[in-house]
Amino acid sequence: MDPTRRRLFPGLFFIDAVLEAADTKAEMSRRITVQYLQRAAMAGILIGTFYLAYFAVSAVFAGIPALGDGGPGLGRAVGAFVFGWALVFIYFTKSELLTSNMMVTSIAFYHRRLRPMHGLLLLALCYLGNAIGGLLLGIMARYSTLTAGHVEEKMLAAVEVKLGYMATASGMGDLFVRAILCNLMINVAMLLVYNGFLKDSITMALAMVMSVFIFAFLGLEHSVANTILFTIVGFGPGIDVWPAVGNVAIALVGNFIGGGVLIGMYYAHVNDGRWLDGRRGAAQTPQELAGQVPPGA
Template identity: 60%
Template structure:
């Protein structure tokens, strides 16, 4: 027996919850833009704090023994994983998860492409402003004047190498950005689908998703924006490769979160499309029954 439309993966609850969130975000960005920007800025602040914590933890392990660098990366990635948890429970606005939400809203005609684009652009601006605030605060302190700053500089140079090394490096960056937001929005899928009730499981899903992308070296457009801003005030940065990196990461993140999760599950849970498929199946069964009856009468 075929499942009812609302039981198809990941379910009607997921889509309806996302659409409610999209309606709220669209209205907020339109009517109380300042508050929406503040919520987006807080996400940038959280990303900045936890990303620096990641590098500080790695530096601590390396200081004990350089051979512990990989373990430090793993522990730092776990700590960074809590950034998404803080963003979710403070109701801050992160661009990469909003890519999924906006795409589903556009698919279901709850948001026009222009409104969705404006929403995402405003979210990116807010995230960048939050990162700028953290960069300014860090610049006025000695927090990255030690080994942490060295690691930050090395990380920035590595990220810029994706762009300066040519097409193969940019493709590498693009693929890493796709996988990054695929992981993040898989976690948000678990948070929104209504099947996961316990907050502890939601927290674990978000931590694991971010931990994997950080440890495996995937590329997050907002995290890179914040890191580049911090490095710009700390030791300077080549701005054009940095902008190119963010641009490529943005497109890759949209493919991973907006298309491979947002559009994919919007299509899979489209009630009109599902009803059409069920009707076609019913007509096929009816025709087959009629042919069978006709053949029986002929005999």
């Protein structure tokens, strides 16, 4: 690669890695759809299980008398740290999570490696698989004591806050902003994982843990986590369906802007080496489309 191009576009390694991942995901969704759904379902089970752990940890610390008023805050911090490992488990098991795939499909669309309808289909299949995983976890939780006692209280309190956003226009705006920032943080972590600068698995894991810690501790809104939480509570005490649907719909749009636009499209644009030779906007060559050479190389 031209040294000037490498210097001006230091994120080309990141873009190439994401495009390779996009090609794999697109082929899976076309040729082995059931297996793709299975991988997405596993991501739903993992994120749901770690979310349960978050509420369980929060409940334990809130119930320690010696901690006084600091118990809930400490529990939230420790629970957020535990929940942060969900993304690590999802990444290293090669499971498929909707929110990180928003970034992948956006970059693939920018570089014309994925058509809009196929990109939407891939994301829809991923969300369906994530929701199926959440449904399975919800059924298992229904016939167990995983959500009993103070854990259920914490979950109901979280649901009350999330559905409360739907009561006013300002609340929905708050939800939207929180959804944008949530997936921005998740995909900043994935950018660090894909960009080639982090060389060892431990550092990659810590980057992912920290990004999810921030979104969980700040109460940012993740469409898949919310879907699974609402499913689990729906199998238990019950939930108001339409406010829950509205919450997930707004979170989906906000997550796409945060991960797909502010990370995916943004980094695809600022690392587009074709700006140097005036080819931006032109169709890629067949070799580029086939993935034989990186775009602009």
